[in-house]
Amino acid sequence: MDGGPFESLYTHGFVRVAAATPCVALADPAANVRSTLELARRAVDAGAVLVLFPELGLSGYSLDDLALQDALLDRVERGAAELLEASRSLPAVVIVGAPLRAEGKLFNCALVIHAGTLLGVVPKTYLPNYREFYEKRQYATALDARGSSIQIAGTAAPFGTDLLFEFAACADLCLHVELCEDLWVPVPPSSYAALAGATVLTNLSASNATIGKAEFRRLLCASQSARCAAAYLYAAAGYGESTTDLAWDGQAIICENGEVLAESARFRYRDGLITADVDLERLRQERMRLTSFHDCARRFGRRARRLRRIRVPLELPQRPIALERRIARFPYVPSDPANLDERCRELYSIQVQGLARRMQATGLKKLIIGISGGLDSTQALLVAVKAMDTLRLPRANVLAFTLPGFATSPESHANACELMGLLEVTAREIDIRPAALQMLRDIGHPYARGEPLFDVTFENVQAGERTAHLFRLANLEQGLVVGTSDLSELALGYTTYGVGDQMSHYAVNASLPKTLVQHVVRWVMRSGEVAPQVAQTLASILACRSSAELVPPEAAGAQAASAEATVGPYELQDFNLYYLSRFGYRPSKVAFLAHHAWAHKDRGEWPQSIPLGDRHEYDLPTVKRWLEIFLRRFFQTSQFKRSALPNGPKVGSGGSLSPRGDWRAPSDAAAEVWLEELRGNVP
16 A cells, blocks of 8 residues: 555544643643643644643642632733644644633633634533532632633633534534533533534543542543534543642543543553544434434524534644554454353344244244254254243244255254254254256256256255245244344345245344354353253354355355355455444445454454454455445345345344334445445545
């Protein structure tokens, strides 16, 4: 790669922000200005365009009655003027705290500074005056402010809590500022700001350290960012504040839509700086989908419309800046083992409950399922058995069928038979080859005349025969056909339409992506849900390559027998599915994220259950090639299959492709818009 615009985070809707925690020099504004400028320059050098500092950072927070001394307040104002002048060479917005006099009162304020301009001053609204806090002794609340402007060292600036800062160079970046206690109240000012369009919410804080308080702050910041579908930056006072009665940990946090992107080390004895790359396009996309967010904005629109909007003439960095944010290779799979176990347990429970409830609703006591020896049918069989146990019905009521065809391998057939026996279901076998061969004769297919033609018709005749047998068996046995196809196959159209594996009476795997199926099976092995002998068979199934086993490998080559040789690596295609369907990203951004995540084995995190030998790398041309295939298959050639999906439970926030759920699309759309965007913007 040449390091051009494609590789810069600012090309793809990200913005780098920073939260700084300087060692404060109590009652020494000159020293605090120097440390503020040093940290701001470090942030700019790192590519950040926004730097947040703690509450009352120019003077120190723990001044008590020293905050009412004119000599100190005069020096704070001179310090603010010095900072303004020095900021002319800083291509970033700097947000610092200071005690400021106005209207015969003293306010605890945030100064928003850019390139020598004081863009605005925000006073603190909610002053704590309980337990160790006595702020009302020194400061006036913003509720008592009468004017809309303030004079600082001869400079006039907008003054109030009604300020939003909009960035000319980035339409998705809108800044709001609040201070410490403002976040701890039932309705923070940032909530109204978000409803008015603010996407980056900031909080200058002091917040002394007590046991357990750091986790509470983290929860507050994360929940506010989630509730507002915004980024939330928080910077608290640290080393240098008075320890007369309190201690200070200097906690800094950057969150985005409920996720903590970065957090500082606490109790540092030196200056600290954290940065994070905020995905503004993700926030915009999230708000576009949240109809209740806009209903709430309409409900409180009068207050939101009164906010003043200040234009910020900030220019985004032109040099390439590499994305430093961790992009998970497996967005459907938590990298933390504890979280992964909990995710698997929960989705398994959802599948089981869905199937059990459907059986109760229909009054049927039997389940019909085809078992191939592959992962998808294995997972569906595990769910079926658990549903029977839950309903206190005999496992023999699960009628499991192996349906060997022209390319069924001895390994998968043996695994299927062994698994059915160990799970004590009713195991039967129907050889579909005679029926498939008869259909091939009836339609005049060359294979019936002895010609080695292994085309789509050859494959679909087998898939159709299997499903047709299962449905007729359901009629005969008065049972319910359990579907086995997963989310990844449905996204890529890698299912046989109509009387094929696309259809069933209830599709338990319909919103379970391929990259997650293996982890659910592994969880079942570890959880004690099955006997040790069953776990051994599951391990054997996990070791097999994913294949529909419809074309004999000796006829088409072993590589062609792999599903991934046709539709692409499922790990990469699941990545594409997540970001295109969940967030509506441009294909070029999906390629950028995929290249960032997959280019090197040591970047990001791998689930521990994936063997070292299975950890792949994908360069940008490979990412682009498989993404093109995904775009065409997903948007153009396979939607008609998803429009006719059977019922099945949604298991994750990543979404489902049911026409009654997360994804509704026309069956006759073209993919050219997405393909053109990819080809025109990815080198």
